[in-house]
Amino acid sequence: MGNCCSDVGGGMAAVSGAASSAATGNQNDAVDMYLRSHGIHGLFSQIELSFSATSLRDRDVFSKSDPMVAVYIKERDGAINEVFRTEVVLNSLTPTWIAKYTITYHFEVVQNLLFKVFDVDTQYHNVEMKMLKLEEQQSLGEACCTLSEIVTKPNRSLTLDLIRREESVSSTHSQHCGKLTVHAEECFSSKSTADIILRCIGLESKDLFSKSDPFLVISKLVERGISIPVCKTEVLKNDHNPTWKPVFLNIQQVGSKDSPLVIECFNFNSNGKHDLIGKVQKSLADLEKLHLGREGENLYLPTLVGHNYENKILNSKLLVDKFSETVQHTFLDYLAGGFELNFMVAIDFTASNGNPRLPDSLHYIDPSGRLNAYQKAIYEVGEVLQFYDADKRYPAWGFGARPIDGPVSHCFNLNGSSNYCEVQGIQGIMMAYTSALLNVSLAGPTLFGHVINRASGVACDSLSTGAKKYFVLLIITDGVITDLQETKDALVKASDLPLSILIVGVGGADFKEMEILDADKGERLESTTGCIASRDIVQFVPFRDVQSGEISMVGALLAELPTQFLTYMRRRDIKPST
Amino acid sequence: METKSRTLEITVLSAEDLRIDNKPVKKNAYVVVSVDAFNNKATKVDGEGGSYPSWNDKLVMEMPLQTRFITLLVKCKGSRGEKTVGLARIPVTDFVGGYSPATCLQFLSYRLRDPKGLKNGIINVSLRVKEPLQGCSSQAAAAGGGNAATIGLGIPIDGRRDYGMVTGIPIWTGYPSHSLF
Numbered sequence A: 001m002g003n004c005c006s007d008v009g010g011g012m013a014a015v016s017g018a019a020s021s022a023a024t025g026n027q028n029d030a031v032d033m034y035l036r037s038h039g040i041h042g043l044f045s046q047i048e049l050s051f052s053a054t055s056l057r058d059r060d061v062f063s064k065s066d067p068m069v070a071v072y073i074k075e076r077d078g079a080i081n082e083v084f085r086t087e088v089v090l091n092s093l094t095p096t097w098i099a100k101y102t103i104t105y106h107f108e109v110v111q112n113l114l115f116k117v118f119d120v121d122t123q124y125h126n127v128e129m130k131m132l133k134l135e136e137q138q139s140l141g142e143a144c145c146t147l148s149e150i151v152t153k154p155n156r157s158l159t160l161d162l163i164r165r166e167e168s169v170s171s172t173h174s175q176h177c178g179k180l181t182v183h184a185e186e187c188f189s190s191k192s193t194a195d196i197i198l199r200c201i202g203l204e205s206k207d208l209f210s211k212s213d214p215f216l217v218i219s220k221l222v223e224r225g226i227s228i229p230v231c232k233t234e235v236l237k238n239d240h241n242p243t244w245k246p247v248f249l250n251i252q253q254v255g256s257k258d259s260p261l262v263i264e265c266f267n268f269n270s271n272g273k274h275d276l277i278g279k280v281q282k283s284l285a286d287l288e289k290l291h292l293g294r295e296g297e298n299l300y301l302p303t304l305v306g307h308n309y310e311n312k313i314l315n316s317k318l319l320v321d322k323f324s325e326t327v328q329h330t331f332l333d334y335l336a337g338g339f340e341l342n343f344m345v346a347i348d349f350t351a352s353n354g355n356p357r358l359p360d361s362l363h364y365i366d367p368s369g370r371l372n373a374y375q376k377a378i379y380e381v382g383e384v385l386q387f388y389d390a391d392k393r394y395p396a397w398g399f400g401a402r403p404i405d406g407p408v409s410h411c412f413n414l415n416g417s418s419n420y421c422e423v424q425g426i427q428g429i430m431m432a433y434t435s436a437l438l439n440v441s442l443a444g445p446t447l448f449g450h451v452i453n454r455a456s457g458v459a460c461d462s463l464s465t466g467a468k469k470y471f472v473l474l475i476i477t478d479g480v481i482t483d484l485q486e487t488k489d490a491l492v493k494a495s496d497l498p499l500s501i502l503i504v505g506v507g508g509a510d511f512k513e514m515e516i517l518d519a520d521k522g523e524r525l526e527s528t529t530g531c532i533a534s535r536d537i538v539q540f541v542p543f544r545d546v547q548s549g550e551i552s553m554v555g556a557l558l559a560e561l562p563t564q565f566l567t568y569m570r571r572r573d574i575k576p577s578t
Numbered sequence B: 001m002e003t004k005s006r007t008l009e010i011t012v013l014s015a016e017d018l019r020i021d022n023k024p025v026k027k028n029a030y031v032v033v034s035v036d037a038f039n040n041k042a043t044k045v046d047g048e049g050g051s052y053p054s055w056n057d058k059l060v061m062e063m064p065l066q067t068r069f070i071t072l073l074v075k076c077k078g079s080r081g082e083k084t085v086g087l088a089r090i091p092v093t094d095f096v097g098g099y100s101p102a103t104c105l106q107f108l109s110y111r112l113r114d115p116k117g118l119k120n121g122i123i124n125v126s127l128r129v130k131e132p133l134q135g136c137s138s139q140a141a142a143a144g145g146g147n148a149a150t151i152g153l154g155i156p157i158d159g160r161r162d163y164g165m166v167t168g169i170p171i172w173t174g175y176p177s178h179s180l181f
Helices: A008-012 A019-023 A029-037 A147-151 A284-293 A331-336 A373-388 A425-439 A449-464 A484-494 A512-516 A553-558 A561-571 B138-151
Strands: A044-054 A067-074 A080-085 A101-106 A112-119 A138-146 A157-164 A175-186 A192-201 A214-221 A227-232 A247-250 A260-267 A275-283 A297-305 A308-327 A340-348 A393-399 A401-403 A422-424 A440-442 A469-477 A499-505 A538-542 B005-016 B029-034 B040-042 B054-064 B069-078 B081-091 B106-113 B119-130
Touching (some): A044 A331, A080 A101, A147 A331, A147 A373, A275 A284, A275 A308, A284 A308, A331 A561, A340 A373, A393 A449, A422 A425, A449 A469, A469 A561, A499 A553, B005 B069, B069 B119
Parallel strands (some): A340 A393, A340 A469, A499 A538
Antiparallel strands (some): A067 A080, A067 A112, A157 A175, A192 A247, A192 A308, A214 A260, A275 A297, A393 A422, A401 A440, B005 B054, B029 B040, B069 B081, B106 B119
């Protein structure tokens, strides 16, 4: 009954030792699976926040304050939820708290944190932390920031001024009462990955009429002799001297390099009952020694002799053909090393948007302050990316319009200048956008090639000066492009540069043709010279209004950015220098 | 200032989906890199890779100034001799000038076409040009255009300043047009 219904092919595939799982950078496969099944993709890592403070106010009469910190998260809808409390440090105005708060860092979301420092009254000192009612304590001040602000600082420490809000104070300025320092650390005990090629010789036959179909299972030994499988190789058919494909083990997965591992060699049976051919017990450090010494280790098989199990040593050997350790740097490592993400924006000014003075136009600026689709898209992407750009100067362009009686331009500076294209801050983009609407007449057609080439020029210039910058171009458009081949040529040229392109489609047009540009949905792009895009740098999404609680589609796009950044850096072997 | 030739360091990385007579290549593929008819070098043979071979072979060649194409010829050593699997011609303008950073390592992939002109896989290379003629920047693209004119590439149509190249594919009568693209 078993054979015809079960997925034999799936059962023979390698599990969890492949290179791709090492790329997500998360130390726990179970957490990975959980988050993925809940629709959270992209790069996320665990960060530990630790706290210290200086110059706190002295509230107690006969001794110093006894401070503690409470951490709150500000949700998008304004709700403030408490998530963590440190311990109380007695009698100190410059405390360093030991308790650390673990938070998952999501690149694509702005994570607003609020910190409140309280002085815990002496009568509450024996009460458990969780039971303490914070409203009854005296506030020493509060501060807020976003998680991105902390991780983009060079030493990952952010010092904030504590501010007290008191309703009874008549003066309008808030009083400063000390400083709180928040420090972020990634939760990795080791970022090393071991790349191992294992092979066996002289395996014995377990099948009646054919040779064995061997595969390996590597498990880690925890206390009391229980072993937990960590990874499994693929099954090689009919082979007594098999060499399996390389296995990538994150040293964190197995504990440490000296943790004992059990490597078992099984014979694959399609009914699921695999026979044990032999096993060895080695740590990663032992495997490395085997590789260096070019020796093999004999497998042993626990066999029943009388009433006891004895380990019968076989003639089969396990050999290590390759053992190399590499350090996988994470996205946050690159940020700490000084890398920046530079935001650039290009806005579609073609006539298909409609007359900007009429309320049904996609470019209509509502006097009541409601943002139009273009403004919403700029905010959604800009408010996440702004923390990763040090000088907050963003190149901004428009295309498809006629600036004051000139010919139609397919890439003009949004700020109206003819010399430089940058504006200051997200507010600068908004102001340049609204003033450009008054100064240009919408025209057409919709061409992307010029804007992409301009962005490529900026990226190329930065690359030749050796700057540690990665560029993100946001193109907001309402229609389908008319220069598909030029755009493909421009994209193929840009695919080897430190550039990613997000295309957001607004309005109700049918964007099916735009999906050709996103290699996730189609084939790899090819230019007129036969050159093929070396990376998929385009992500396209139609812009839809987000209902509360939903993960926005633009957010899902942003989640891909750290992975694209890491692919670029790793392929060129660029390391974050610290 | 006029150097007679530039040095090209090209590392032939790998190829994807190679076929001969519509069957995947089994083994022994290698690549011949040609700067011109007399100046060529070959990579080692990949005995195991099959139709997804990888070589990671670095070749250093001199590239005279008037070179316009680098040709990559993928061949396969069989029991009955050698067969040409596919050909890719890389225009020099694709990696020099324009939006290509000078002296930086560039990763490029090209479509291979078999002797009949049909698609036959992709080849991946990385290359670096030493002693470039001009500094890199988008301004150089315009300046580079002026240089190309002295080589005699012809008169650009309608005053366009980009001297890009396209690669033509010979159309053989009798082949359905959809199989070429």
